[in-house]
Amino acid sequence: MSADTNFAKDQLRQIVERIERLEEEKxxxxxxxxEVYAEAKALGFDTKVLRKVITLxxxxxxxxxxxxxxxxxxxxxxxxxxxxxxx
Amino acid sequence: MSADTNFAKDQLRQIVERIERLEEEKxxxxxxxxEVYAEAKALGFDTKVLRKVITLxxxxxxxxxxxxxxxxxxxxxxxxxxxxxxx
Amino acid sequence: MSADTNFAKDQLRQIVERIERLEEEKxxxxxxxxEVYAEAKALGFDTKVLRKVITLxxxxxxxxxxxxxxxxxxxxxxxxxxxxxxx
Amino acid sequence: MSADTNFAKDQLRQIVERIERLEEEKxxxxxxxxEVYAEAKALGFDTKVLRKVITLxxxxxxxxxxxxxxxxxxxxxxxxxxxxxxx
DNA sequence: ACCCTCGAATGTTAAC
DNA sequence: GTTAACATTCGAGGGT
Numbered sequence: 001m002s003a004d005t006n007f008a009k010d011q012l013r014q015i016v017e018r019i020e021r022l023e024e025e026k027x028x029x030x031x032x033x034x035e036v037y038a039e040a041k042a043l044g045f046d047t048k049v050l051r052k053v054i055t056l057x058x059x060x061x062x063x064x065x066x067x068x069x070x071x072x073x074x075x076x077x078x079x080x081x082x083x084x085x086x087x
Numbered sequence: 088m089s090a091d092t093n094f095a096k097d098q099l100r101q102i103v104e105r106i107e108r109l110e111e112e113k114x115x116x117x118x119x120x121x122e123v124y125a126e127a128k129a130l131g132f133d134t135k136v137l138r139k140v141i142t143l144x145x146x147x148x149x150x151x152x153x154x155x156x157x158x159x160x161x162x163x164x165x166x167x168x169x170x171x172x173x174x
Numbered sequence: 175m176s177a178d179t180n181f182a183k184d185q186l187r188q189i190v191e192r193i194e195r196l197e198e199e200k201x202x203x204x205x206x207x208x209e210v211y212a213e214a215k216a217l218g219f220d221t222k223v224l225r226k227v228i229t230l231x232x233x234x235x236x237x238x239x240x241x242x243x244x245x246x247x248x249x250x251x252x253x254x255x256x257x258x259x260x261x
Numbered sequence: 262m263s264a265d266t267n268f269a270k271d272q273l274r275q276i277v278e279r280i281e282r283l284e285e286e287k288x289x290x291x292x293x294x295x296e297v298y299a300e301a302k303a304l305g306f307d308t309k310v311l312r313k314v315i316t317l318x319x320x321x322x323x324x325x326x327x328x329x330x331x332x333x334x335x336x337x338x339x340x341x342x343x344x345x346x347x348x
Numbered sequence: 349a350c351c352c353t354c355g356a357a358t359g360t361t362a363a364c
Numbered sequence: 365g366t367t368a369a370c371a372t373t374c375g376a377g378g379g380t
Contacts, residue, residue, distance in 0.1 A: 009251040009252075011304055011306075012248060012251050012252065013251070013252060015300070015304075016311075016314065018297050019297050019298070019311075019315055020315065022294045023294065023315075025290050026290045026291060029283055030287060033280055033287070034376085036279050036280050040276045043272055044166065045272075045273065046164060047377080048377080049160045049163050049164055050164060050276070052156060052157075052160060053160050053164075054277065054281065054284075055355085056153060056157055057277070070139070070143060072136070073136045073140050074140075076133050077132045077136060079131065079182065095338070096339075099219065099338050099339065100339060102210060102214045102217075102224070103224075106207060106210050106224075106228055107228065109203055109210065110207065110228075112203050113200055113203045113207070116199050116200045119196050120193060120197065120200070121362090123193050124193070130189075132186065132189065135364095137190075137193075138369080141193055141197075142369095144194070145197075165266055165270060166266075222373090222374095223328065223331045225373080227332065227339070230336070230341075241309075241310065241313075244307055244310045245313055248310055248311065252314070254317075316358095
C-alpha cells in the first residue's frame with residue numbers, strides 16, 4: 001500500500017477521533033443541561049415552562065432583527081427602499 | 088406462503104402506494120410554490136425578503152400565544168399562577 | 175402614492191396569498207401522510223422501517239452504490255470494513 | 262412581596278443563567294465540529310460519507326442488524342429484495 | 349409502563 | 365462552492 005494512502009488513512013483516523021471527541025464533549029454538556037432541568041424540577045419549577053422561557057429569550061433578539069427587516073421588506077418589495085433606487 | 092402473509096403483503100403494498108402518491112402531490116405543490124416565487128422574482132420582488140414576510144406572517148399568531156404564556160410562565164415558576172395555589 | 179406603487183402592492187398581496195394558500199394545501203397533505211403512517215402502525219407495521227423503505231425507493235440505485243463503495247473505503251481505512259479483511 | 266417569592270425568583274434567575282451558559286458552550290462545540298468537517302472537506306474527504314461513518318460507529322451492531330432484517334422483510338414483500346429472489 | 353406530542357438535531361436541497 | 369432554508373428524523377418529557 002502506498003505512502004499516500006497510508007497518509008490519507010492517518011488523516012481520516014485523526015479527523016474521526018477529533019469529531020468523536022468533540023461530540024462526547026457536546027453530549028456531556030447536554031447531560032449537564034438535563035441535570036439543571038432536573039434540579040429545577042426538584043425545586044418545584046415547571047420544566048416545560050422553563051424550557052419555553054429559554055426558547056423565548058433565545059428568539060427575542062432575532063425577532064427584533066426580523067421586525068426591523070420587516071419594514072425594509074415591504075419597502076424593498078415595492079421599490080421604495082432607501083438604499084436601492086429604481087435601478 | 089400463508090394467506091396471512093399474502094394479506095400482509097397486500098396491505099404493505101397499498102400503504103406504500105398511498106404514501107408515495109401523497110408525497111407526489113406534496114412535491115407538486117412544493118413545485119407550485121417555487122414557481123410563484125420565480126414569478127415574483129421576475130416581477131422584481133426580492134424573494135429572500137418575500138420568504139421572510141411569509142415566515143413572519145406564519146409566526147405572528149403563535150407569538151401572541153407564546154407571549155401570553157410568558158406571563159404565566161414566570162408566575163407559574165414562582166408558584167404565583169392563578170390556577171395553582173401553593174400546593 | 176403613485177399608481178405604480180399601488181400596482182406593486184396589489185401584486186405583492188396576491189403573491190403572498192397564493193403562497194399561503196399553497197402552503198396550507200401542502201400542510202394538509204402532510205397531515206394525510208402522517209395519518210397513513212398511523213394506520214400502518216395500527217396494522218402492526220414498523221413505521222421506522224416503513225419510512226426507510228419509502229426513502230430507498232426514491233433513490234437512484236447507481237448513486238446509492240457509489241456511496242456504499244466510498245463508505246466501504248472509509249471503513250476499511252479505519253479497520254472497520256465488514257466481511258472483508260484488510261485486503 | 263414575600264421573602265419566599267424573592268428567593269424563588271433568585272433561584273429561577275440562576276437556573277436560567279446556568280442553562281443559557283451551558284447552551285452557549287454547546288453551540289461553541291457544535292461550531293468546532295463544523296470546522297473539523299470543513300477541514301476534512303478541504304483535505305479531499307467526502308463529508309457526507311464521513312458523517313455516515315461517524316453515525317455507524319455510534320450504533321449498536323445488534324440493533325442495526327435487527328433493523329436490517331426487518332427492512333429486508335419489507336422489501337421482499339414488495340418484490341424489491343436485493344440479491345435474493347422471491348424465496 | 350406505554351404512547352404521543354413536542355422540540356432539538358441532522359441531512360438534504362435550493363439559491364446566490 | 366458556499367451559505368442558508370427546508371424537510372425529515374431522532375430523542376426526551378409529559379400525559380394517560
